[in-house]
Amino acid sequence: MNKDLTVGKPNTVLWRFCLPLFGSIIFQQLYNIADSFVAGKFVGEEALAAVGNSYEITLIFIAFAFGSNIGCSVIVSQLFGAKRLRDLKTSVYTAFIACGFLCAVLMVSGLLCGKALLDMIHTPDNIFADSWLYLKIYILGLPFVFYYNVATGIFSALGDSKTPFVFLACSSTANIVLDILFVTAFRMGVDGVAWATFICQGISCILAVIFVFKRFAGIKTDEKAPAFSWHLLGRIAVVAVPSILQQSFISVGNIVIQGIINTFGSGVIAGYSAAIKLNNLVITSLTTLGNGISNFTAQNIGAKKSERIRQGYRAGIKMVWIVCVPLVALYLVAGRYLVYLFLDTPSAEAMSAGVTFLRIVAPFYFIIALKLVSDGVLRGAGLMKKFMIATFTDLLLRVVLAKLLSVSLGSTGIWTAWPIGWTVATVLSVIFCLKSSLMASDKADRI
Numbered sequence: 001m002n003k004d005l006t007v008g009k010p011n012t013v014l015w016r017f018c019l020p021l022f023g024s025i026i027f028q029q030l031y032n033i034a035d036s037f038v039a040g041k042f043v044g045e046e047a048l049a050a051v052g053n054s055y056e057i058t059l060i061f062i063a064f065a066f067g068s069n070i071g072c073s074v075i076v077s078q079l080f081g082a083k084r085l086r087d088l089k090t091s092v093y094t095a096f097i098a099c100g101f102l103c104a105v106l107m108v109s110g111l112l113c114g115k116a117l118l119d120m121i122h123t124p125d126n127i128f129a130d131s132w133l134y135l136k137i138y139i140l141g142l143p144f145v146f147y148y149n150v151a152t153g154i155f156s157a158l159g160d161s162k163t164p165f166v167f168l169a170c171s172s173t174a175n176i177v178l179d180i181l182f183v184t185a186f187r188m189g190v191d192g193v194a195w196a197t198f199i200c201q202g203i204s205c206i207l208a209v210i211f212v213f214k215r216f217a218g219i220k221t222d223e224k225a226p227a228f229s230w231h232l233l234g235r236i237a238v239v240a241v242p243s244i245l246q247q248s249f250i251s252v253g254n255i256v257i258q259g260i261i262n263t264f265g266s267g268v269i270a271g272y273s274a275a276i277k278l279n280n281l282v283i284t285s286l287t288t289l290g291n292g293i294s295n296f297t298a299q300n301i302g303a304k305k306s307e308r309i310r311q312g313y314r315a316g317i318k319m320v321w322i323v324c325v326p327l328v329a330l331y332l333v334a335g336r337y338l339v340y341l342f343l344d345t346p347s348a349e350a351m352s353a354g355v356t357f358l359r360i361v362a363p364f365y366f367i368i369a370l371k372l373v374s375d376g377v378l379r380g381a382g383l384m385k386k387f388m389i390a391t392f393t394d395l396l397l398r399v400v401l402a403k404l405l406s407v408s409l410g411s412t413g414i415w416t417a418w419p420i421g422w423t424v425a426t427v428l429s430v431i432f433c434l435k436s437s438l439m440a441s442d443k444a445d446r447i
Contacts, residue, residue: 052273071240081302297380
């Protein structure tokens with residue numbers, strides 16, 4: 001059901017809208033966690049290292065899919081808030097067509113350059129073959145990743161966060177079952193893990209796209225909506241391209257960091273692979289809540305209700321901090337046991353790397369959560385230049401400091417770069433957000 005985010009108490013509206021989004025991303029992350037869990041538990045430490053190593057490269061492709069999601073979602077939200085339903089339909093058709101071309105280019109590039117990327121990050125010989133196998137199968141499934149992301153962005157733009165949740169809950173559960181089935185019953189290795197993800201993502205994508213078009217069939221317009229618009233593609237690109245660049249550069253930065261980590265051997269790689277999955281579960285969840293705030297902001301901009309954006313910003317911060325409390329406590333107290341989820345008998349090196357990473361990074365989830373809420377407002381308002389400045393500052397600091405600190409502190413120095421980058425970038429994002437025209441009034445109520 002479509003939901004108008006421009007009416008009702010902002011605090012209540014955001015909670016009702018964002019909680020299903022939060023549940024959806026938890027299930028989305030189960031795809032990657034399930035892959036690592038099954039690889040580490042049923043295949044071995046090297047298999048976990050291979051999946052984790054390839055995962056950093058897959059984030060480049062996810063960056064493009066995520067940017068397409070955001071670009072389409074923000075523009076559709078603004079058009080929905082303004083009740084321009086004919087343009088809304090055209091923007092969706094345009095996004096689907098453009099994503100098809102973009103996805104094709106990325107698939108060809110990935111298949112041609114994938115091995116070179118694995119070489120570039122110093123992938124150890126003992127995990128190279130499995131890393132390439134996992135990456136290759138993932139690339140073949142890119143159309144599913146792209147169209148699913150765009151479809152869920154459309155649902156969110158229309159205020160419907162429950163439909164994607166249902167799709168993901170079912171497909172993620174199926175993915176876990178298929179992972180275990182392919183690896184244990186069919187005696188497949190890393191390829192079994194990859195094919196299970198491919199199949200389940202494909203099913204959820206197809207269902208999501210079908211439901212989008214069924215939903216649009218119920219939206220009546222006076223005139224037939226054109227199938228493509230260069231003007232609306234330009235509007236989508238204004239939001240999507242900076243988001244893609246931001247996520248892509250973050251992914252490239254993570255690949256550089258992965259290259260530094262790889263110099264410490266497969267034990268540290270395995271420990272990091274386990275810990276980074278747990279970390280990404282939190283960061284992606286908080287990012288998704290930030291995306292919900294983008295939809296809220298964009299709809300209210302379309303409806304010219306800027307006072308609700310200020311109220312939503314404060315409500316969003318409270319929401320993400322409440323979410324952070326149990327996650328931070330869990331990672332600090334039970335980090336060692338969480339690493340055991342991925343490895344039956346981890347080496348001392350793997351365990352030390354995973355636990356140390358979580359203990360250094362987890363307390364700063366409150367800081368990065370504040371940034372992601374501020375980013376959500378900036379994206380929803382189309383203030384992409386400021387959004388990118390803060391994000392690139394975080395990336396640059398993390399990459400440079402990871403390289404420098406690893407020399408004197410070893411792998412611990414790499415983990416220490418995360419909180420420093422997050423803190424500086426958060427200060428910038430909050431300043432940009434509070435100084436924007438959206439927050440120009442109501443100063444007494446500012447945080």
